[in-house]
Amino acid sequence: MLNEEVEKEGEETDQVVGIAMMNPGELGPDEGLRLQLLMLSKEILLGKAAMRWETHKQYNDVDVLEIINEAQKMFEFVKGKNES
Numbered sequence: 001m002l003n004e005e006v007e008k009e010g011e012e013t014d015q016v017v018g019i020a021m022m023n024p025g026e027l028g029p030d031e032g033l034r035l036q037l038l039m040l041s042k043e044i045l046l047g048k049a050a051m052r053w054e055t056h057k058q059y060n061d062v063d064v065l066e067i068i069n070e071a072q073k074m075f076e077f078v079k080g081k082n083e084s
Helices: 002-020 029-058 064-079
Strands: none
């Protein structure tokens, strides 16, 4: 069952690659529009993936103890040195 699905996806990929490699004059109006939509979808997905990567590479996971420690530091700073 899994092999059949993989083969089917491979055939679909081959069809898309075949269409993409055709000269624009060889494509029908529907095929040309579908190819343009496919390329647009690809660009959108690549952009979203890049944005996700940029966002997640800048932020680390934060645990509760880190939040408590940082809150304690801010509280001590606000209170001042004399009142601790």
